[in-house]
Amino acid sequence: SAVISQKPSRDICQRGTSLTIQCQVDSQVTMMFWYRQQPGQSLTLIATANQGSEATYESGFVIDKFPISRPNLTFSTLTVSNMSPEDSSIYLCSVGTGGNTEAFFGQGTRLTVV
Amino acid sequence: QKEVEQNSGPLSVPEGAIASLNCTYSDRVSQSFFWYRQYSGKSPELIMSIYSNGDKEDGRFTAQLNKASQYVSLLIRDSQPSDSATYLCAARPAGGYQKVTFGTGTKLQVIP
Numbered sequence: 001s002a003v004i005s006q007k008p009s010r011d012i013c014q015r016g017t018s019l020t021i022q023c024q025v026d027s028q029v030t031m032m033f034w035y036r037q038q039p040g041q042s043l044t045l046i047a048t049a050n051q052g053s054e055a056t057y058e059s060g061f062v063i064d065k066f067p068i069s070r071p072n073l074t075f076s077t078l079t080v081s082n083m084s085p086e087d088s089s090i091y092l093c094s095v096g097t098g099g100n101t102e103a104f105f106g107q108g109t110r111l112t113v114v
Numbered sequence: 115q116k117e118v119e120q121n122s123g124p125l126s127v128p129e130g131a132i133a134s135l136n137c138t139y140s141d142r143v144s145q146s147f148f149w150y151r152q153y154s155g156k157s158p159e160l161i162m163s164i165y166s167n168g169d170k171e172d173g174r175f176t177a178q179l180n181k182a183s184q185y186v187s188l189l190i191r192d193s194q195p196s197d198s199a200t201y202l203c204a205a206r207p208a209g210g211y212q213k214v215t216f217g218t219g220t221k222l223q224v225i226p
Contacts, residue, residue, distance in 0.1 A: 043158070
């Protein structure tokens with residue numbers, strides 16, 4: 001299994017500002033995934049990040065709001081832009097190595113927007 | 115229609131009993147199935163994966179898969195208070211780097 005380090009672990013931000021979340025993996029992985037988990041809800045996929053190409057966003061999520069970088073095979077960032085209280089969630093980075101392999105998660109970033 | 119469905123619970127079982135968690139999925143191309151445990155405020159932790167019809171056992175956990183009925187279950191034997199958490203069922207299509215779709219989770223409470 002991959003070891004995934006995500007930071008910050010939590011933050012309280014003012015509305016209208018942006019926060020960048022970092023995800024570092026201890027091994028090279030092809031695909032990295034960003035999920036959001038709103039209070040009391042399950043995980044919703046925001047986008048899939050493939051190294052060397054633009055991220056693929058799920059319905060309801062746009063690049064202007066959630067820009068993603070994937071500069072190499074071990075690192076990705078997700079930015080939550082122009083935040084509002086509705087963005088208060090846990091954001092999770094996940095990796096998968098293809099085929100039938102499982103998805104492993106970082107420890108998550110708990111974001112509160114005030 | 116949700117792709118992966120679970121009863122939200124809470125499911126309450128006494129300590130030492132068997133907890134049975136159920137999940138159905140609608141997408142017939144789903145080939146890989148996972149159970150994650152999530153403690154409050156923590157990220158999901160993988161506890162079981164299953165790919166073939168039948169049972170798969172790992173310690174106190176048994177995952178069961180029936181692709182004809184599109185049904186996945188997780189049994190926890192000798193339930194402990196430390197098993198109290200939300201259990202997420204997830205499904206993934208075969209091939210390549212397909213995304214994992216999660217159910218809404220079942221909250222399990224093990225009563226001492």
